[in-house]
Amino acid sequence: MKRGFLLVVMACASPLAGAQDFHAQGFLEARLPVPDSNDQSWTEGGLGKLRFGDGDDSLEPAGALSVSWQVSESVLAVADLQAQGQTSPELGVVSAWVRWRPVSTSAWRWSVRAGAFFPPVSLENEGVGWTSRYTLTPSAIDSWVGEELRTIGAEARLEHRGKHGSLEGGIALFKWNDPAGELMFSRGWAMGDVSSPLGATVRQPDVYADFIFSPVPVQYKPFVENDGAIGWHADIEWRSLGGMRLRALRYDNRADPESYSHQAGRDVFSWHTKFDSLGAEVPAGSFVFVAQWLGGSTAIEPAPEFYIESKYRAAFLLASWEHGSWAPALRYDAFHVRQYPDFLGDMLEEDGHAWTAALNWRPKDWLRITAEYVRLDSTRTQRLSEGLDSRQREDLLQLNLRYQF
Secondary structure (H helix, E strand, O other): OHHHHHHHHHHHOOHHHHOOOEEEEEEEEEEEEEEEOOOOEHHHOOOEOEOOOOOOOOOEEEEEEEEEEEOOOOEEEEEEEEEEOOOOOOEEEEEEEEEEOOOOOOOEEEEEEEEEEOOOOOOOOOOOOOOOOOOOOOOHHHHHHHHHOOEEEEEEEEEEEOOOEEEEEEEEEEEOOOOOOHHHHHOOOOEOOOOOOOOOOEEOOOOHHHHHOOOOOOEEOOOOOOOOOOEEEEEEEEEEOOOOEEEEEEEEOOOOOOOEEEEOOEEEEOOEEEEEEEEEEEEEOOEEEEEEEEEEEEEEEEEOOEEEEEEEEEEEEEEEEOEOOEEEEEEEEEEEEEEEOHHHOOOOOEEEEEEEEEEEEEEEOOEEEEEEEEEEEEEEHHHHHHOOOOEEEEEEEEEEEEEEO
């Protein structure tokens, strides 16, 4: 993984990469996690809600690279790669797309793009490789989006630029995301900067194996097509001249809950996943405030009249302050999941909240040092299957050194 990623970085740092129509940016980092948790992390098949859990205290290298090529005045090609030790594969492409946006001389501007990209949900994960601008650990909302959601299809957008700001809307049609929602049922919410590359295999809790008669480790591929149906999402966003942003989105993958594919020794069903999202970003001097809410449901029907639905909600409020080379940030997350019908009782339901505090220091343009502390408190009866209390408090301290280019 490391050798392949470094070769890509070296190629983009060559004289050819300095051409005016080609741009590359990225980072290499080393992270030291110090977890305090009785739960094993979800990245290793446990029910822990954080990226690092019991026993995860070794140095973690990683990297990300974003390359863009302005083919012409109207055509732009972009690809984002990541090297991450806790994804499968460890080195992969998280997004790649081509956009056509004709030059506009009026207040109106339109564009179309095609490829694989993240749905326009996040107001915090806008850094290289779809990373957070404020913290190491993204919100529960954006952690889930990074793991399970990808728009693989085409999108059309229309923008109007006025004297008070701009209003922009878009609609996308996509396929190859039918199992999205599987994690919400089997594990619930989690928090961590682990985005699934295209073609990824995602790990689920080991205790889920008995429930679905699956071998351990329990795995599946989120970016597959089972039923041939076309999903869609639509969004609208307002940007003021002062930097304020308001965004609303509706998402529906239109998956047939009776369709499935055979993966890793079991049938992985299509989850009909739909949700609404509302977000706002408000600058105030050297402060920035970000708030977001997401709510929806996901359902399968593995047998006639055997319908299972998970309803989920999450929200966060974040505040960041830029003061010279320092940028502290504080975020509060709250989330829950409910199951219908209730034949499982509350085994796969959950409630939780978390505080995240990060201190970013950039003594040089090419160097960012971050210390972050996360405290997450959640209740999930599924933990009783692992001999743990249903309610667990997890604490995670991370120290991160990032070289940016």
